[in-house]
Amino acid sequence: MADRITITLTLNGERRSFETAPGRRLLDLVRDDAGLVGAKEGCGAGECGACTVLLDGAPVASCLVLAASADGHEVVTVEGLGRAGALHPFQETLVTHGGVQCGFCTPGIAVTGAAVLARGGDAADHARLLAGNLCRCTGYAKVVEALDDAAAKEAADAPA
Amino acid sequence: MDVPVQEVIRPATIAEALAALAEREDARPIAGGTDLMVQLRDGRRRAGRLVDLGRLGLAGIRRTRDAIEVGAATTMDAIAASAEIKRSFPALASAARQVGAWPIQCRATLGGNLANGSPAADTAPPLLIAEASVTIASAAGTRRLRVADLFLGPGRTALTPGELVTSVRLPLDEPAPGERVVERFTKVGPRREQVISVVSLAGRAVIRPDGTFALVRLAFGSVAPVPVRALTAERALAGRRPDAAARRDAARAVQDDIAPIDDVRAPARYRRIAAAVLLDRFLQEAARG
């Protein structure tokens, strides 16, 4: 049996330590060890984006990240993005634009979109930046519109 | 599911990393994990010990007097966003922006793309036309190897166990006054994002004021067991203008540079045609500027 290792990271703003297997994936750490089941396992191979979380602010496929590599770093899952009643601006527009149907892809899409907004940049890039997040339901147009809208609202709210 | 490894080491210095690799025969470096995690899970590669490269300070892009040095752990996202790379090596910036999709680009590293040894590695053709080299460190010392000599076959490289790629060096090559440079990377696949290239081409042309080539370099991915320079096609074009006759000769010559196979992603015949089409498009762009 492999020895267990200790991984300490900032998870949704809170410093947490986990005793876990050396071959743990970040996805399993988040879901099984931390009990945060927002990030989903779709393909387990980096292709679908259902497992996307933010690692130091950048979207990553957590099924491909060795949990030990995240030691000392900052991880944000959809649970850390917003709460019922206090949603992230992109979560708000996903709802108002009908960008959520079955919801399986939504936690990954929400964190990827949040990272897009945090970086700023050109709305023309939105579809490309979301292309790693597959959705079987919405047909994408409403998801991209929701991100465009959230970005426009953010720009309008920003002090001139 | 956990990947089957017994231990993970997170060294803070290159010396510690090299010692951790030398200590166990079944030790293997891990950078972004975007290739290795799935390979470990599927049993296509094995490792008793993983040596994480994340703390070694190997990420970063810096310009020296006559080259740009890219740290092995630099991500595709950082390469694609770099003003320095976009200006001097636009094909590399473009290739980095076409590796997987954004969440892959935020983890995938240049060193991992090369060390994985895939004939489809998208950064390889741009590095071949830049005549780039890698710096390799091991417990025995360091050596420099041309990217052209790094790839040996599908999934096989000249790296020996215990060796680490620490950086990639791209020599700067400024055109003479009046010359213009056209450099492109294009890839063919079933969709734009998140696809392994069926054929890819990186081209660099330096064009004199009279319209003739001062230099033309071409390299392909996914059309041979390793990424390849198209030297026969380059010779067919040397000193000429990218007119219809030259383009026809190049399309014929390039067939000798490539040795594609049939696989799940495309038949060899398709790859031969697509390689000629990508080359022709590049030469037409070179003619237009």
Ligand SMILES: Cc1cc2nc3c(=O)[nH]c(=O)nc-3n(C[C@H](O)[C@H](O)[C@H](O)COP(=O)(O)OP(=O)(O)OC[C@H]3O[C@@H](n4cnc5c(N)ncnc54)[C@H](O)[C@@H]3O)c2cc1C
């Ligand atoms: C969904 C998806 C899409 C993809 N699309 C593309 C694509 O379009 N184009 C493309 O080229 N690739 C693609 N890839 C493959 C992969 O993302 C790249 O090859 C990536 O650059 C690998 O880098 P990494 O840091 O993740 O490597 P890792 O997985 O960490 O390592 C890969 C290999 O290199 C070794 N290694 C890593 N760093 C070093 C080093 N510094 N020195 C020595 N050995 C080292 C490891 O031991 C391992 O054997 C895709 C992968 C996925 C999952």
Ligand code: FES
């Ligand atoms: S489960 Fe990670 S990308 Fe699909």
Ligand code: FES
């Ligand atoms: S809403 Fe069902 S997969 Fe996206």
